[in-house]
Amino acid sequence: MAVAIAIAAAPLTSFASSLEDEQKSYEQQAQQKKQKSDEIQGQIENFSEVKRQLDEEADKAIAEHKQCKAALDETEGRMKENSDRLDVLGKDYEQKSDRLGTRVRDIYMHGQISYLDVLFGAKDFGDLMTRMDLLKRVIHDDYELVHTVLDEKQEIETRQAELEKDKKTQAEEEQKTRAAREVMEQKVAKQKALIEKMKSDKAVFDQQYDELMAASKQIADMIRGSHYRVEPSSGGGSGSGGMIWPISGPITSEFGWRTHPITGDQRFHSGLDIGGDYGIPVHAAQGGTVTYAGWISGYGNTVIIDHGGGITTLYGHNQSLAVSEGQSVSQGETISYCGSTGNSTGPHCHFEVRQNGEPVSPYGYL
Structure with a gap:
């Protein structure tokens, strides 16, 4: 930009005419800058609307990722609880296995004759019935002991398999939603940077407009005044x-x-x-x-x-x-x-x- 001021001995009318032409030139340039500024403002509004839509999509992606992350965290929490339960069941399993082993060794060493000895050693019929009832309970306890250990073992294995499967599925889903979230966040960031650049460009044109109008005003003052001559x-x-x-x-x-x-x-x-x-x-x-x-x-x-x-x-x-x-x-x-x-x-x-x-x-x- 340039403000050209010719102060010389030429006739005043010629000098004023030159200044008026220059004033018009600066005003025309100023209007061009204002037009560019208005055009950029329109673009900023359009890009701002795009950013608003991207913000909504980003918010949705963030919500989906948070939901998947919460489900994964919940599953991992359940796995932690299950791991603790497995430790308890493992110790219980060892105790019951020891009891079952003791019972098996006892039967192996003494054989079924020990049960017959108990029955034949009855003093009377009532004593016999009492002993038979006791034997039934022992046999039933032996049976329940074996099946309890096996059931608990099966429960541990089933629960572990289900949780591992859930964790794998949820981890994959969490990874996908996290990637989608990152993509949307990058798009929002790029759109924001673009808008900021356009605002900066608009500020430059606005400043140039102000400077050109100031130059036009200065020339107008020079045309009206005499202190420059x-x-x-x-x-x-x-x-x-x-x-x-x-x-x-x-x-x-x-x-x-x-x-x-x-x-x-x-x-x-x-x-x-x-x-x-x-x-x-x-x-x-x-x-x-x-x-x-x-x-x-x-x-x-x-x-x-x-x-x-x-x-x-x-x-x-x-x-x-x-x-x-x-x-x-x-x-x-x-x-x-x-x-x-x-x-x-x-x-x-x-x-x-x-x-x-x-x-x-x-x-x-x-």
Whole structure:
């Protein structure tokens, strides 16, 4: 962006007309920035709606994953309880196995005769019936003992198998829902990052719009006011050749049409960009009178010098200024210090030469 202010001895009507044309140009550019900002705002709203839908899908995926995770945790909890139960049953199994082994060894060693001895040793019929009842209970207990041990063993094995099967199924389901959740969370994060970038882009266009409108207002003030006008300088050069370079450095951007380094738009570059370091002195290209020393939107800290004969020079993006309005300067005198204020991507001196308000190539004057 550039605000070109030509303060020279040309007729006031011509000067005002040039400023009005430049004001219209900046207002047109401002409207273009506003249009781009509005377009991005519409895109932000569309992407925000997409993000809202993604949020809903992500919430659903998160809920499904939590449900599967809870089921898996519950199964693992049951397996823990079952493991504890298995320890108890294992000890009970060992005890009953020992009792059963003792009973078997007793039968093996003494044989069934021990039961007959018990029966035949009865003193009378009543004693016989009592002994028979006792024998039935012993035999029944032996039977129950064996089957209890076997049933409990079967119960342990069945429960363990069921839990292992449940755990495997639920673990697979939990893994799938976790993967789906992660995918949705990544989509939401990408959409959020995209929206944030678009908001940042919109902020850039809004800032450029504000700067362009500020430049338009500044030019309008210059058209209405008279405090920028000074008498033509009598100490300046002829305005054709004889100028010196304001700083020594490489040309980083030529005069003419170029791609703007910040906005990416094709724009007419009204001067030369000369690379330099922060704080190095910027010298007057030719003697004359300082007609402006201050901030101009886009240019940052700016100095404009009237050299007479309709020729002015402009020095932009300065870190600081060393002169003031109305001051006479000599060729080579330090007028400012190199910087990167305004719309700039690095320290340099933006150097313009204008003839009757129109930008011309500085090469013809250097």
